[in-house]
Amino acid sequence: MKFGWLYRSMFVMRRQFVRLLRLRNLLTITFLVILLYIVKTFNNISKTNIGTIDYFVPKSLKKIDWHNYTQIEYERKRQGIGEQGLPARLPKSLAFLEEQLYSVNGFNGALSDKIALNRSLPDIRHPGCKVRKYIESLPTVSVVVPFHNEHWSTLLRTAYSVLIRSPEFLIKEVFLVDDASTKDFLKQKLEDYLSKHLPKVKVVRLAQRSGLIAARLAGAARASADVLLFLDSHTEATVNWLPPLLEPIALSYRTVVCPYIDVIAYDTFEYRAQDEGARGAFDWELFYKRLPVLPRDQDNMPEPFQSPVMAGGLFAMSRKFFWELGGYDPGLDIWGGEQYELSFKIWQCGGRMVDAPCSRVGHIYRKFAPFPNPGHGDFVGRNYRRVAEVWMDEYAQYLYKRRPHYLHIDTGDISHQKKLREKLQCKSFRWFMTQIAFDLTAKYPPVEPEPFAEGRIRAGADGQLCCDLRRGEQGAALALAVCERSAAAEQHFLLSWHKDIRSKDRNMCWDVPDSRPEQPIILYSCHLGGGNQLWRYHPATKQLKHGGNENCLEWEASGRKVFINRCSGARAQQWDIDTVNQHAMARWDKTSLTVTGPFEDY
Ligand code: UDP
Ligand code: MN
Numbered sequence: 001m002k003f004g005w006l007y008r009s010m011f012v013m014r015r016q017f018v019r020l021l022r023l024r025n026l027l028t029i030t031f032l033v034i035l036l037y038i039v040k041t042f043n044n045i046s047k048t049n050i051g052t053i054d055y056f057v058p059k060s061l062k063k064i065d066w067h068n069y070t071q072i073e074y075e076r077k078r079q080g081i082g083e084q085g086l087p088a089r090l091p092k093s094l095a096f097l098e099e100q101l102y103s104v105n106g107f108n109g110a111l112s113d114k115i116a117l118n119r120s121l122p123d124i125r126h127p128g129c130k131v132r133k134y135i136e137s138l139p140t141v142s143v144v145v146p147f148h149n150e151h152w153s154t155l156l157r158t159a160y161s162v163l164i165r166s167p168e169f170l171i172k173e174v175f176l177v178d179d180a181s182t183k184d185f186l187k188q189k190l191e192d193y194l195s196k197h198l199p200k201v202k203v204v205r206l207a208q209r210s211g212l213i214a215a216r217l218a219g220a221a222r223a224s225a226d227v228l229l230f231l232d233s234h235t236e237a238t239v240n241w242l243p244p245l246l247e248p249i250a251l252s253y254r255t256v257v258c259p260y261i262d263v264i265a266y267d268t269f270e271y272r273a274q275d276e277g278a279r280g281a282f283d284w285e286l287f288y289k290r291l292p293v294l295p296r297d298q299d300n301m302p303e304p305f306q307s308p309v310m311a312g313g314l315f316a317m318s319r320k321f322f323w324e325l326g327g328y329d330p331g332l333d334i335w336g337g338e339q340y341e342l343s344f345k346i347w348q349c350g351g352r353m354v355d356a357p358c359s360r361v362g363h364i365y366r367k368f369a370p371f372p373n374p375g376h377g378d379f380v381g382r383n384y385r386r387v388a389e390v391w392m393d394e395y396a397q398y399l400y401k402r403r404p405h406y407l408h409i410d411t412g413d414i415s416h417q418k419k420l421r422e423k424l425q426c427k428s429f430r431w432f433m434t435q436i437a438f439d440l441t442a443k444y445p446p447v448e449p450e451p452f453a454e455g456r457i458r459a460g461a462d463g464q465l466c467c468d469l470r471r472g473e474q475g476a477a478l479a480l481a482v483c484e485r486s487a488a489a490e491q492h493f494l495l496s497w498h499k500d501i502r503s504k505d506r507n508m509c510w511d512v513p514d515s516r517p518e519q520p521i522i523l524y525s526c527h528l529g530g531g532n533q534l535w536r537y538h539p540a541t542k543q544l545k546h547g548g549n550e551n552c553l554e555w556e557a558s559g560r561k562v563f564i565n566r567c568s569g570a571r572a573q574q575w576d577i578d579t580v581n582q583h584a585m586a587r588w589d590k591t592s593l594t595v596t597g598p599f600e601d602y
Contacts, residue, residue: 055253055320056139056226063133066243071164075120075239082115085122085271085362090114101151106366107234107266109151117153117160121238121271121362124262126302129358134243139250139318140172141242142223146215147233148179149186149371154234154364156193159201161236170242172225174201176233177218180209209374211334217327220319228322232313234364236264236271244359245316248304253318254351258310259359266367277301277357280309281437283444284398286340286384288312291439302357308437310353312339314361317346325349326420329386331412333376337383344391347436349426382409390417393429398446443528449497452585453537454504455578456483456491459555460542461571466491467562469503469523478510478521480560495577497584497591500533501544502526509533512546517565521553539585542574543567 082088090098090111101109123130143162147155159174176194178186194201204218220228227249231237241259248255263274278290288311297305325345332338346353373379385406388396400407433440457467459480468481469490481489492504501510503523511524511532527533534547544553545567552567553575567573584591 053320053323055318056250058135058137058250060135060137062136064136065133066167067130067240068165068167072123072239078116078120080116080119082111082269083120085120085269087265087268087270088115089268102367104149104370105151105154106368106370107151107154107364108269109154111267111269112151112153112157115153115157115269117157118164119157121161121236123239124271124273125239125360126276126357128302129240129244132244132302132358134247135250137250138170138243138246139226141166141170141227141229141246141316142172142219142225142319143174143229143231144177144216144219144223145175145231145233146177146179146212146219147181147186148209148212148215149181149183150233152185152190155186155190156198158231158233158235159194159198161238162231163198163200165237165239166242170246171200173223174198175204175219175222176201177204177206177215179206179211179215211332211374211379213328213332213335213338214330217330220322220327223319226319227316228319229316230314231361232363234264235314236362238262238271238360238362241359241361244304244356248354248356249316249318252352254321254346256310256315256317256321256346256351256353257304257359258307258315258353258355259361260355260357261311261314262360262362264362264364266364269364271362273360277305277355279305279307279355280311280339280343281440281444282309282340284446285402286337286399288339289444291437291443304354304356306436307353307355308347308432308440309343310339314363321346321351325351325424326417329390329414329417331386331414331417332383333379334374336380337387340384341387341391344387344429344432345426347427347432348391348429349421349424378409381406382411385409386411386414386417390414390421391429395429395433395446449591450581450584451494451496452499452588453495453577453580454493457493457501457544458483458576459572460574460576462557463576465555465560467493469508472523474508474523474525476523478523478562480555480562493577495535495537498526498528498533499530499535499591500526500528501535510535512551512564515547515551515564517551518563520561520563536588537575537577537580537585539580541569542576543569544573544575 078084088111094110098108098110145158155176159176162174163171191203194203204222206215206218216230227246229245245257245259248257260277261274263272264270265272277293279293281289281291283289288309293305325342328338329341332341343353381403384399388399389411392399459465464482465480466483467478469476469478470481471488471490481491483491490503490505494502494504496502502508507526508523509526510521512519512521513532524533532547536545538545545551546553546564550567551564552573553562554565554570554573555562556572565573
């Protein structure tokens with residue numbers, strides 16, 4: 001009894017304590033909600049404020065020699081399998097492993113594993129590159145490498161080649177962005193290896209397979225250096241590759257720079273040139289194509305030259321300009337079309353793009369694509385349509401004319417992209433086509449001119465016999481066969497406005513690699529440039545003349561062979577083509593394949 005007050009007051013205290021606890025919970029929850037809200041807003045702000053990134057201003061324009069001669073000397077002495085970029089082969093005993101790793105990669109992964117991660121490469125640059133200097137003040141770089149189930153040694157060789165061939169202080173970070181790979185070694189093992197051997201290289205993981213566009217965006221969003229440098233996950237950077245990519249950006253932050261992309265052979269890992277440069281372009285089905293370097297740029301080698309479209313995977317761009325352009329359209333799914341989207345955007349919205357001949361990076365062109373595409377339907381068609389709708393204006397119709405079903409694909413919401421185009425006051429696609437890709441339409445005309453002649457090509461002396469390709473492979477010889485329309489036969493040809501003779505159904509042309517008399521005509525992919533594939537029909541004499549060398553198509557009854565021979569007026573050199581387009585024929589000499597210079601000087 002005596003302690004009743006104590007019990008009472010304890011009871012009251014407990015009640016107050018419980019209340020207090022409830023209040024605390026409430027406060028904590030409120031606090032958390034507010035915090036979440038702030039984080040979210042801040043996140044949004046930081047995303048929309050990306051345009052305020054400072055751009056790099058060089059402190060000195062003095063030019064210096066950036067070569068790392070210690071590294072060059074070290075590489076020169078290296079010997080062993082795959083060293084110096086020489087072709088390599090595995091012993092027969094490893095054939096089983098070789099086959100297995102081929103099928104999962106589309107290249108010789110087993111051989112790659114035997115080649116050093118820091119192997120030496122040859123210096124195949126234009127001789128002028130060896131003495132070329134670059135400004136001493138260059139921007140820093142974040143390298144972004146998306147990967148999906150990449151092979152171990154090719155992925156790591158990509159990272160090594162970047163790190164060993166770049167000035168250390170210019171590479172701020174390397175992000176390997178894992179597009180939901182399923183190979184076990186790409187998980188913890190990769191991270192352990194990197195933190196031990198290559199601490200600058202970080203792995204970023206995507207929660208689900210999202211494609212290379214989303215992967216590049218995720219890497220770019222984390223990047224903090226001045227310049228974003230994108231690479232494929234099976235590439236090798238070569239001697240002094242970085243300064244030529246960075247200098248044009250340092251001098252003007254809206255310049256985007258692509259390296260020359262060399263070939264790492266998928267079978268032997270030999271390092272070799274693809275060619276000595278070309279300008280990126282496309283046809284009206286949006287297949288990537290290349291146009292010749294302009295004469296004025298050829299004279300200026302190895303200086304960077306303007307290119308209308310990037311190949312896609314390998315380029316350097318200031319982080320500021322990338323985000324000013326909104327990065328990639330995040331509505332582009334998996335892969336495909338993103339190189340057009342970014343290229344059109346760069347040019348139309350106030351930037352420019354150049355290829356740097358002194359920067360060379362090797363890329364493994366796979367023998368075949370080993371990964372299944374995720375079941376997202378026709379994502380390439382959808383991507384193309386988004387790009388066409390937002391950027392290509394009236395030229396989009398030429399794509400739709402060839403791919404009418406695109407018109408039925410839902411693009412999804414493109415209002416943000418259209419708003420961006422308006423906000424940045426981007427130029428028209430016509431401007432791009434006439435000022436930047438001005439020679440594209442000569443080679444890839446939006447509306448194909450009619451062919452000069454079309455149909456079956458019959459022997460004049462025997463109307464039962466037709467030229468036939470029998471659906472042969474590249475390299476197969478043209479022969480004569482009884483005229484027919486069966487599926488096995490291939491007798492329908494076009495004497496196209498390119499002045500080649502091509503199969504009606506596939507992009508294969510009559511080609512004469514050896515112009516001596518009695519040489520066969522073989523099947524070769526059409527190169528649209530005359531030369532070995534140049535033909536002319538003369539309705540009056542019924543002759544089919546090859547090239548400028550006065551050879552005529554001739555046939556021989558025994559063995560039904562066809563070949564070229566000195567034009568003689570013989571009956572065996574007469575041919576009838578089903579339909580000859582007189583109107584087009586009359587314009588033969590006016591139909592030219594060569595174009596010079598832009599319409600206005602840019
Ligand atoms: N990639 C990716 N997700 C995909 C497809 C590709 O991250 O769904 C990566 C791939 O690992 C490579 C780059 O994107 O680094 C380009 O793909 P790939 O090399 O297969 O294309 P290719 O060079 O053969 O055109
Ligand atoms: Mn690739």
